Amino acid sequence: xxxxxxxxxxxxxxxxxxxxxxxxxxxxxxxxxxxxxxxxxxxxxxxxxxxxxxxxxxxxxxxxxxxxxxxxxxxxxxxxxxxxxxxxxxxxxxxxxxxxxxxxxxxxxxxxxxxxxxxxxxxxxxxxxxxxxxxxxxxxxxxxxxxxxxxxxxxxxxxxxxxxxxxxxxxxxxxxxxxxxxxxxxxxxxxxxxxxxxxxxxxxxxxxxxxxxxxxxxxxxxxxxxxxxxxxxxxxxxxxxxxxxxxxxxxxxxxxxxxxxxxxxxxxxxxxxxxxxxxxxxxxxxxxxxxxxxxxxxxxxxxxxxxxxxxxxxxxxxxxxxxxxxxxxxxxx
Amino acid sequence: xxxxxxxxxxxxxxxxxxxxxxxxxxxxxxxxxxxxxxxxxxxxxxxxxxxxxxxxxxxxxxxxxxxxxxxxxxxxxxxxxxxxxxxxxxxxxxxxxxxxxxxxxxxxxxxxxxxxxxxxxxxxxxxxxxxxxxxxxx
Numbered sequence: 318x319x320x321x322x323x324x325x326x327x328x329x330x331x332x333x334x335x336x337x338x339x340x341x342x343x344x345x346x347x348x349x350x351x352x353x354x355x356x357x358x359x360x361x362x363x364x365x366x367x368x369x370x371x372x373x374x375x376x377x378x379x380x381x382x383x384x385x386x387x388x389x390x391x392x393x394x395x396x397x398x399x400x401x402x403x404x405x406x407x408x409x410x411x412x413x414x415x416x417x418x419x420x421x422x423x424x425x426x427x428x429x430x431x432x433x434x435x436x437x438x439x440x441x442x443x444x445x446x447x448x449x450x451x452x453x454x455x456x457x458x459x460x461x462x463x464x465x466x467x468x469x470x471x472x473x474x475x476x477x478x479x480x481x482x483x484x485x486x487x488x489x490x491x492x493x494x495x496x497x498x499x500x501x502x503x504x505x506x507x508x509x510x511x512x513x514x515x516x517x518x519x520x521x522x523x524x525x526x527x528x529x530x531x532x533x534x535x536x537x538x539x540x541x542x543x544x545x546x547x548x549x550x551x552x553x554x555x556x557x558x559x560x561x562x563x564x565x566x567x568x569x570x571x572x573x574x575x576x577x578x579x580x581x582x583x584x585x586x587x588x589x590x591x592x593x594x595x596x597x598x599x600x601x602x603x604x605x606x607x608x609x610x611x612x613x614x615x616x617x618x619x620x621x622x623x624x625x626x627x628x629x630x631x632x633x634x635x636x637x638x639x640x641x642x643x644x645x646x647x648x649x650x
Numbered sequence: 651x652x653x654x655x656x657x658x659x660x661x662x663x664x665x666x667x668x669x670x671x672x673x674x675x676x677x678x679x680x681x682x683x684x685x686x687x688x689x690x691x692x693x694x695x696x697x698x699x700x701x702x703x704x705x706x707x708x709x710x711x712x713x714x715x716x717x718x719x720x721x722x723x724x725x726x727x728x729x730x731x732x733x734x735x736x737x738x739x740x741x742x743x744x745x746x747x748x749x750x751x752x753x754x755x756x757x758x759x760x761x762x763x764x765x766x767x768x769x770x771x772x773x774x775x776x777x778x779x780x781x782x783x784x785x786x787x788x
Binding site for chain 1: 654656657662663696697756760761762772775776779784786787788
């Protein structure tokens with residue numbers, strides 16, 4: 318195999334017939350890119366027009382296969398974790414992510430055998446060009462930056478090569494810390510810089526969404542997916558979220574609350590102490606009563622907390638609408 | 651006093667006294683940027699992404715609005731004092747001054763026609779475990 322020496326800002330031109338459609342060629346390129354001397358630079362790889370289709374197909378196949386394998390491994394890991402019921406003190410991130418990292422590393426190993434300790438392949442939801450640009454290290458960017466040359470059609474658009482494990486990986490909660498092996502991950506970071514786990518998992522099943530919600534209950538992307546699927550959500554009972562009233566009261570979003578009560582298992586549903594045509598009212602604690610009402614437009618059932626001094630559902634509903642005496646509701650939808 | 655409920659959004663007619671008090675606050679809006687549109691989003695679901703959108707009939711003048719973020723107040727009108735739609739927002743509520751009928755739509759709720767008039771727009775509230783009331787989020 319022909320070896321290339323990469324200098325600063327050098328553009329590699331791959332001539333025809335040198336085996337560039339072969340994965341081993343890419344391993345070689347990645348090895349070269351991981352050269353410490355070549356740190357902090359981007360490399361764009363040009364391919365001859367007649368080789369373009371072959372190279373593109375090879376990359377796409379490699380990335381697609383790897384991506385699919387990664388997806389299945391992640392779901393498997395989640396299922397295993399669900400069975401073990403290990404949780405960290407802060408939402409499961411710190412325990413989950415080393416496992417996640419292992420999966421990525423495994424994939425890197427398969428794709429780039431021999432250099433996996435220094436190379437991690439990340440799907441595009443983990444990083445993007447903007448994020449990549451902030452990091453120190455060598456990047457082989459196969460994606461938007463070079464789409465006119467190599468058009469990667471798969472979901473994995475960016476490859477980041479961490480050439481120096483000793484390189485400080487700065488940034489609060491930065492995703493890229495994964496590369497340094499110091500794994501910390503913030504939910505907000507995942508949402509801000511990525512398209513989220515659901516995007517990564519794609520057209521996955523309800524079970525995976527339920528598992529994801531168990532692991533990352535505060536992740537907005539997962540909450541959104543759960544709400545979106547709530548109408549037709551089929552999971553086994555052991556995977557259903559167990560919802561306590563204490564938890565219900567802590568959930569700020571009424572739509573998420575409704576979804577959890579629809580798809581989950583609500584413990585100790587109290588008997589209503591007052592019922593009228595406006596809804597049902599039952600006591601939760603000394604401060605709170607819960608008003609159960611039905612939306613006239615959608616027919617969905619919502620639960621709203623109201624002060625405990627309210628007696629009837631009509632009164633409670635009036636309180637939620639914050640209407641003064643004498644106000645007449647002309648239309649409700 | 652008339653009121654409309656559109657999902658978690660409440661639109662309640664203002665009394666003259668209330669509107670007068672709010673009109674005084676509009677003095678703060680003397681320098682604002684102008685934009686033009688016929689639609690205004692009154693509320694947007696943070697998880698569902700669905701919006702309660704107020705639209706003025708196409709036969710009327712387009713809506714221009716200005717904003718002054720330091721006071722968090724929005725004024726809506728057609729660039730003149732007799733604008734077809736004037737809105738200011740103070741904290742958690744908006745004040746709506748409709749010169750013409752407008753239509754309120756949402757992806758999941760039926761359409762409501764709001765006649766001309768002065769209204770206050772806010773969202774339903776709730777309170778859990780003795781905490782201060784907060785708006786309902788969806």
